[in-house]
Amino acid sequence: MGKLFYILFIRLYPLVARVLSLFNKKAGLWVKGRQQVMTRLQETFAREQRPVLWMHCASLGEFEQGRPILEALRGNYPGYAILLTFFSPSGYEVRKNYEGADHIFYLPMDAPARARNFYDIVRPQLVLFVKYEYWYFYLREARERKIPLLLVSGIFRPDQAFFHWYGKFYKHMLSCFNHFFVQYKAAAQLLASIGYEHNVTVAGDTRFDRVQQIAGGFTPIEAIAQFCAGHQVIVAGSTWTEDDKTLDHYVNTRTSLRYIIAPHNIDPSRLKECCTLYKGAVLFSEWQKCGGQLESHCLIIDNIGMLSRLYAYATICFVGGGFGGDGIHNILEAAVYEKPVVFGPVYDKYQEGTDMVALQGAYSVSDALQLEQLLDALLSDEVMYQAACRNAGNYVKDNTGATERIVSYIQEKRLLTS
Known part of the structure; x- marks a missing residue:
């Protein structure tokens, strides 16, 4: 039942966005940004010869959490091309010219064939999802292709579907992740309550690292x-x-x-x-x-x-x-x-x-x-x-250090190679 509702949601969302785009600027950007996006991805990555690291962020706030990790990985693995995707215009439109990534796109709306095509085009060697956005077919495709998939700066709350009787489908999404880096101990305890305890690390919140970085470079x-x-x-x-x-x-x-x-x-x-x-x-x-x-x-x-x-x-x-x-x-x-x-x-x-x-x-x-x-x-x-x-x-x-913990894991597990 959960999967049925999810499929209904991902089919209806673009239709509703198109209607809203007639009088809502943000919806208009959402729709326009996804026009021919698969074609543009195909053209871009047909020329890309480097191995690819993919990070996905829902919006601007999630980007700021993922940014310290992305920049640390770029410094440690300069031979990789970085793909950064956003779901929301409030992230993409502000950061579409961000110099820390090689390619920046809207994430095409989730769907089985579209997710398969996306992975065929991009061929990522490591996938990072930031905080709390879960797109089933993209996650499933990573697992089926045995591509390492990490959740970074993750947060979980008791009211989320994962932790309720009706959440079987959503729990299944979590099985696609190789490792969870969560912000707080309470999140780790919630994951342990549904069987995820051996692949969970309380790493902290990367925003602490980011704001320290900003303050340190103050102009x-x-x-x-x-x-x-x-x-x-x-x-x-x-x-x-x-x-x-x-x-x-x-x-x-x-x-x-x-x-x-x-x-x-x-x-x-x-x-x-x-x-x-x-x-x-x-x-x-x-x-x-x-x-x-x-x-x-x-x-x-x-x-x-x-x-x-x-x-x-x-x-x-x-x-x-x-x-x-x-x-x-x-x-x-x-x-x-x-x-x-x-x-x-x-x-x-x-x-x-x-x-x-x-x-x-x-x-x-x-x-x-x-x-x-x-x-x-x-x-x-x-x-x-x-x-x-x-x-x-x-x-x-007192709360900095999450970025170093996550990057150290990637290095220790050799999820990327220099």
């Missing part, structure tokens, strides 16, 4: 440094409307501080909304164009790619997503700079959120009043503030 942003100079600064990253409506009163009434707001989406309508909520705010592009001569205490970031560096300029970091249904965005990007992190109440699915709240390196608030009280306390109580800074920074330092 200043002169315009931001100019804006922040001499002021306490609150950087709000990856915000949604609900986050901004919680924060706007504080920003509009504490005008002696500096604020940098980096909305998760930068569509014109969203930027306009931010400029309406935050009184007197200016877009970063406009402020930069005027050489910093515009008077404002609040910048709205209208580009992609700066956020991980913006947190370095913060006194306190606010990370968005916690007032919506999906939960918080990447708080490690802020914590690596030894900054206190604040977010909304929806964070229970994120281990780093739970850990950092317990360590008092991060704080969760449920409404605007709590947020304002917390920000005032952190800005006025130096002992509390410095303790939060230390706790946040130490949490990141």
